[in-house]
Amino acid sequence: MxxxxxxxxxxxxxxxxxxxxxxxxxxxxxxxxxxxxxxxxxxxxxxxxxxxxxxxxxxxxxxxxxxxxxxxxxxxxxxxxxxxxxxxxxxxxxxxxxxxxxxxxxxTPSEVPDYLCCKITLDIFRDPVITPSGVTYERAVILNHLKEVGEFDPITRAPLCKSQLIPNLAIKEAVQAFLDKHGWAYKTD
CATH class of the missing domain: 1.10.287 (Helix Hairpins)
Structure with missing residues (x-):
């Protein structure tokens, strides 16, 4: 095709x-x-x-x-x-x-599951990273938080630095599988 x-x-x-x-x-x-x-x-x-x-x-x-x-x-x-x-x-x-x-x-459009969304923006993940405390954020959002607000996890308040962020490949794959099945979730506005 x-x-x-x-x-x-x-x-x-x-x-x-x-x-x-x-x-x-x-x-x-x-x-x-x-x-x-x-x-x-x-x-x-x-x-x-x-x-x-x-x-x-x-x-x-x-x-x-x-x-x-x-x-x-x-x-x-x-x-x-x-x-x-x-x-x-x-x-x-x-x-x-x-x-x-x-x-x-x-x-049929519905809600995107919470586990596929950033805890800060509530948008579907694009580039998820996980912190040592186990919370997953959108990379750009957490990096901005660390730079602008302070070097701590916004949910757990535990100290956090950029080098501790690890790509969350499992969530990234889950997001891609969800998007492959539910193309309506790509709508951004």
Missing amino acids: GRGYVGYLVLYCGWAMDLGRGANPNSYMIEEIWQELAKAKYLEWESESTKHTWELQTLKEACESALEEKHFLDTSQTEGVSDEATEANAAQFELLGQVFAKAAEDD
Whole structure:
């Protein structure tokens, strides 16, 4: 499958973020690259979601038509419409609705889990780091705190310096898995 404009933009922004982070982790350029990457990923998700929603709706309508036709055929072959057949048909329609609602869940925006968000900004992590006390923060945010407010953990108040921050790769992978499944979470405004 070929990449479109958005696909290449996402790829290049990802590379640029990795390069920028390696050159200067405190740079505002990284935030700008993240914003562009998030916009591109959101647009990509929006396009795929619209297509997926359309396909699901078309399939749901076809299934509903088939159920209606089956109910009509079943009732025309018997003498009159039985309550049991009508109830069974209604139950099938309800079950069909539940199946399609479940299929649409990943495309339905909801809340990002707290463990995937910075304790200070409440935004989804981009570059999470963990402190010796076990609290995870967004790297740029905690570095700014250490520089502007003081060298202590803002939640535990324990002494903290820049060299004690360690990338939290488990949370970073969890965030990426969440974003891969829930592209709507890339929306930044």
